[in-house]
Amino acid sequence: MTEINSNTPMEKLTIGGNIYQAGNAKEFKTGDWRSVRPVFHPDKCKQCGMCFAVCPENSIPVNKEYKREDFNFDYCKGCGVCAKVCPFGAITMEEEGVSK
């Protein structure tokens, strides 16, 4: 399927906006909906594995050593579930766009 963007003329768009391709949701970056962001504090993290299991957007990458890394902000909507389940205070929620 050819690339469709906001410059594509109507003649080149598929009818009804159909997408003839699987697995394309990852191209739709939903992270810009966020109004609060989770901040990861690696010093407090015990790698208990609670947070990434509850993330609805799969925005907490886990590496080959089964250790979590920093957030993927392309998809994180800032729901705060991870911060809520973290027993060690290793995730805090901060207002988006406010610099400290």
Place this chain on the structure above:
Amino acid sequence: MSIRERLSGNEAAATAMKQINPDVVAAFPITPSTEIPQYFSTFVANGSVDTEFVAVESEHSAMSACIGAEAAGSRAMTATSANGLSLMWEMIYIASSLRLPIVLSLVNRAVSGPLNIHNDHSDAMGVRDAGWIMLFSENNQEAYDNLLMAHRIAEHKDVMLPLMVCQDGFITSHSIENIELEEDDKVKAFVGKYKPEHFLLNKQEPMAIGPLDLQAHLFEHKAQQADAMRKAKDVILEVSKDFEKTFGRKYGLFEEYKLDDAELAIVCMNSTAGTTKFVVDSLREKGIKAGLLKIRVFRPFPGEEIAKALSKVKAVAVLDKSDSLNGIGGALFTDVTSSMFTNNVQVPTVSYVYGIGGRDTTSKQIESVYSDLQEIVKSGKIENPYRYLGLRKEEK
């Protein structure tokens, strides 16, 4: 050979559906629907069709199930009427915008309230801008024929739009008339198989239907729908031509009845055209040059062709069986006059709202419209272009 039968309009529509033998029919088979789903469910029970009949809990679900079925790659049909269509309203737009060629048999009845179940066109007029092709039928034969042509028009690659076939509630839906049915195998051959290019159950091509379509794209997708609607005009004519070749009955975008040399013309749709033809014949005997333009294709609206057909008459009356309640006449009147204006056709034209809620429209009333037109031609003046036909009012 055609088979001579006598059927009600509902039976005619159900028979067409039986012969089409769609993959899925989803319908709500009780009031405010018609007898069509009831007859059709009998065909399913008797095994005369292989259709999956989905008896849903509402018309909203009926249209939703048709959308799912059609998107999956099957041929889906439904039937409804009046408030049933109103309840489908949200999904009517989804069907057309997702470009799913669903076919709906609509028996035109008044949208309540106050509560009324009788014939007028307010149900159809409520969805006139929803992106569905709309064919109107004067009698049972036309309701049957239009349904036989429906899938080929709707499923055409240049079109891919849903289509509704309208007929008048009770006046044709419940009246038994002579009809010529076609043989099952000939109908099957004419309608053909549905081979969608893209469909959800195609394992070779996973696809998404109805994705988020925001500021950057919806405008273009709507323009695509309008474009398909414009192209549908040629497709309708092409399919109608093949229908005539196959079954012998001729159809165009509209029918011109004694309009060639007419001075006075009525424009109307559905069964009133039958009454008007009777009046035209009797006026012609008296030497009055009356004519009729009967709309078959209401969406897409053949504006240019209609304006041309009316360009030589001296006065026009457009009859609307639904009041737009906007103070400037019915929907058909607005479409006809705007088409005339755009095509530089200057003929005095008046609007008549008539037959609301199943009010009988007699040949005498139609005759009075023609004499009103004579008056307009004679005086060259239109006192009030927004008129009623058959409305009770205090004498002044």
